[in-house]
Amino acid sequence: xxxxxxxxxxxxxxxxxxAFSESVSFLYIVNYSCSPTDxxxxxxxxxxxxxxxxxxxxIRPKRSIGPETYTCxxxxxxxxxxxxxxxxxxxxxxxxxQALQGVLPMCWGMAEHRKNYxxxxxxxxxxxGEYGIHHGMIIPVHTPDxxxxxxxxxxxxxxxxxxxxxxxxxxAHMFGVFTASAIxxxxxxPRCPVVSKLTARELECLRWxxxxxxxxxxxxxxxxxxxxxxxxxxxxxxxxxxxxxPHAVALAFSQGLITI
Numbered sequence: 495x496x497x498x499x500x501x502x503x504x505x506x507x508x509x510x511x512x513a514f515s516e517s518v519s520f521l522y523i524v525n526y527s528c529s530p531t532d533x534x535x536x537x538x539x540x541x542x543x544x545x546x547x548x549x550x551x552x553i554r555p556k557r558s559i560g561p562e563t564y565t566c567x568x569x570x571x572x573x574x575x576x577x578x579x580x581x582x583x584x585x586x587x588x589x590x591x592q593a594l595q596g597v598l599p600m601c602w603g604m605a606e607h608r609k610n611y612x613x614x615x616x617x618x619x620x621x622x623g624e625y626g627i628h629h630g631m632i633i634p635v636h637t638p639d640x641x642x643x644x645x646x647x648x649x650x651x652x653x654x655x656x657x658x659x660x661x662x663x664x665x666a667h668m669f670g671v672f673t674a675s676a677i678x679x680x681x682x683x684p685r686c687p688v689v690s691k692l693t694a695r696e697l698e699c700l701r702w703x704x705x706x707x708x709x710x711x712x713x714x715x716x717x718x719x720x721x722x723x724x725x726x727x728x729x730x731x732x733x734x735x736x737x738x739x740p741h742a743v744a745l746a747f748s749q750g751l752i753t754i
């Protein structure tokens with residue numbers, strides 16, 4: 495019986511002092527990035543140094559489903575990444591799913607993995623092979639706002655890559671953590687589609703409450719009774735599981751339901 499875990503097992507990390515010292519320059523570049531172009535440049539330098547055919551970071555917000563919410567940074571294979579998303583390969587990519595749920599880097603495409611491929615795996619890696627991508631690794635990076643995977647694809651000899659990937663995985667993982675921090679700082683991550691639990695009137699009451707208006711003032715502005723204004727605010731609190739009206743306003747802001 496095929497064990498899916500055998501298709502992309504976790505990688506044991508290992509790094510030498512010299513390799514770590516060299517990686518600091520890449521971490522410095524991405525840590526002080528001021529734009530998406532700077533981040534892509536850091537990926538380009540990393541890929542050039544470590545010989546990656548594709549080195550990219552695919553990001554999606556937490557609790558998000560669907561290719562429309564992905565954002566990508568990186569070097570090489572932009573056409574490959576676009577087609578990967580447009581053809582909904584994330585839906586069948588077992589390694590990516592495992593990485594998004596875990597914390598350890600995973601390798602894929604090695605000889606011992608290929609014998610356990612199912613129909614979806616053969617379809618996915620056949621697609622990758624069309625772009626000259628035959629093996630690589632996936633490194634998960636998580637933040638409170640989004641999940642992401644760093645993809646490192648190699649087209650060199652498999653045995654050479656096998657010897658390098660414990661160190662590569664460690665360096666790439668550190669790079670991913672610093673990149674995630676820069677993406678958050680620059681507010682570049684994709685956002686979850688906002689699905690409101692509140693009615694239009696409840697949202698209006700929260701907006702005016704956020705502006706400092708009392709229930710009576712809100713009733714005058716909206717042309718409703720004060721009792722109705724209070725009822726809308728109470729319903730908003732209940733629907734947001736808030737304890738107080740200021741708490742409801744704060745939750746609505748944090749979820750992108752209202753702005754000022």
